[in-house]
Amino acid sequence: MLDLVIKGATVIDGSGTEGVVLDVGIEGDRIVAIAPSIEAESAETFNASGLVLSPGFIDVHSHDDFHVLIEPEVRHNILQGITTAIVGNCGFGAAGSDAGKVQMKAINEPTAELPDWDGYAEYLEEVDKASPILNVAALIGHHTARRQAMGGVENRPPTDTELAEMLASVEEGMEAGAVGMSTGLVYEPGRYASTEEVVALANVVGKHGGLYVSHMRDEAVGLLDSVKETLHIGEASGCAVEVSHHKAVGRTNWGKVAQSLEMIEDAVAQGHDVTADQYPYTARSTMLFALVQNGTFSAGEGGAMGKSEPSEVLLCSVPGFGDFEGRSLQSFVEEFDLPGEEAANKLLSDYSNEILVAAFGMDEGDVRMVMAHSSTMIGTDGLDRGSKPHPRAWGTYPRVLGKYVREEGVISLENAIYKMTGMPAAKFGIANRGLIKEGNFADLVLFDPETVIDGATYENSRVAPVGIPHVIVNGQFAVRDGQHAGSRSGRALRRGI
Ligand SMILES: [Zn+2]
Structure with missing residues (x-):
């Protein structure tokens, strides 16, 4: 008996070929059947019509x-x-x-x-x-x-x-x-x-x-x-x-x-x-220290990490000074009355040397x-x-x-x-994953191609996306109806295994 049959999704198998409406059967942690219609007995049948089923x-x-x-x-x-x-x-x-x-x-x-x-x-x-x-x-x-x-x-x-x-x-x-x-x-x-x-x-x-x-x-x-x-x-x-x-x-x-x-x-x-x-x-995201060290705010063209203006740099993480998070480097240039590089250095020396930023560029x-x-x-x-x-x-x-x-x-x-x-x-070298194929591990995503979109912005970034209701890892629902499903079925993967 199968553990799960996902019925009626448009299967995009991860190889680059076009999607086809198919049923996919799972037993344990593996994909064991892929067919236009799976009638075999299954512990659970999951109707996924209208959604795309892709590899995780x-x-x-x-x-x-x-x-x-x-x-x-x-x-x-x-x-x-x-x-x-x-x-x-x-x-x-x-x-x-x-x-x-x-x-x-x-x-x-x-x-x-x-x-x-x-x-x-x-x-x-x-x-x-x-x-x-x-x-x-x-x-x-x-x-x-x-x-x-x-x-x-x-x-x-x-x-x-x-x-x-x-x-x-x-x-x-x-x-x-x-x-x-x-x-x-x-x-x-x-x-x-x-x-x-x-x-x-x-x-x-x-x-x-x-x-x-x-x-x-x-x-x-x-x-x-x-x-x-x-x-x-x-x-x-x-x-x-x-x-x-x-x-x-x-x-x-x-x-x-x-x-x-x-x-x-x-x-x-x-x-x-x-x-x-x-x-x-x-925007890239990195350590403020590294941008300074690589000349991002110095005169000229900037160094190995390119140039950004202080107005293009947003503070993401400032350990111990959470109220700084979300502010631009420009706001500190004004507050400290210092040029960009010096304002960055003051933040690093007086507040935290572990500041992460997002920097447009x-x-x-x-x-x-x-x-x-x-x-x-x-x-x-x-x-x-x-x-x-x-x-x-x-x-x-x-x-x-x-x-x-x-x-x-x-x-x-x-x-x-x-x-x-x-x-x-x-x-x-991630073996037996990345393709929807009989015998492969059942790492799968069900999403709605008409609505899927990111919810995270620079202002409000810790936001889940829309349109990715279900995620399966090694045959277990990790996310169901947009919520954690309780399973923790991930593994360490070793090269080629
Ligand atoms: Zn990198």
Whole structure:
């Protein structure tokens, strides 16, 4: 007997092909039948006519490494249909936990109850113990490995002993089932690493068939040089490459994505596996400290993170000073009577050095061009911290489906689903997921293509979307009628398993 039959939904299977009205039967955690009509006996029959049934969304750009352990219901993820989160992006990795907790402090605050773990094998065991609502796969984070081996943030090359320790931690992570390694070459301490250091570590990743994922060294004036460096690291190490949050930041750099996309196309034409991810917004979100350090508010064109005016910067999270959240940097420029960079520095030194901001700086035309490109998949880059997080943490997937598919026709519905499911599963080695196929795990989303839309805005960002009533993880309803259904059936996913 089947456990569940979903009847009459338009099944968009995640491969990019057109939707078909079908019944889908589930037994245990697997999809076991797909047919125009399933008559077999089932514990539950669920009428889903008028809705689209797609594979659960795979968020390739998650920063919820600790969140999945601390708040395993991960509301901002599950309510938008995410059934697998790939954590450890931009170089911020979970293991070892001593270095990880310091490294991650500003973006994903560790709590006192958070356990310790030595490496990725133990981190993934903790994920299984926490039994989160969604599946979790991990990238090894370069910052964390470097911080751990070198004893802090060091602006110098590693010694031979330190490099050996970093290599060993990458080896441990890959053996434990991490899907690859990420870097964040604008942030400390990754920004102090040479290309050669990254290649040395990526060699270990490549040997295990993992990915090299990068928040590149420069997404502004130096965007194209950074793409070149990233492609070189992939080629030299034999790793498939994922460019994180593909974009060109700062007005004077708008339009450069046409060339960066072309560079990816050329690499693909030469046989290299190169893709990218994107969140569908024109503001980035990051640490205020990092923007200052990268020259965002200095004179001239700005540095590696591009330029933003103080009026374009909104404070998302200011630990200890919640009433600052939602205010613009410009309001502090006026209050302190200081120029932008000095006002930012005063906030960091007098109030909190863990401030997260949303900073406008990208072009809407670029967002569309990147989204429409065959190399691009979707990821949230969500940082659900503070009272006014960047809305991408809550709205990425419904925003693509509502605004960019239905309202603007930038991509087709089938292509959007592919970029959220089949494409990331294939790229990140997430086995038996990402496609609605007999034998695959039953990670599924039911949504209404006529109404689906994000609810999160910059002013009011911790808001669930509309039109995503049901989410199933490993055969269990995680969300039913828009509410948590009580199950926590997610698992740690290990590469290829
Ligand atoms: Zn990043």
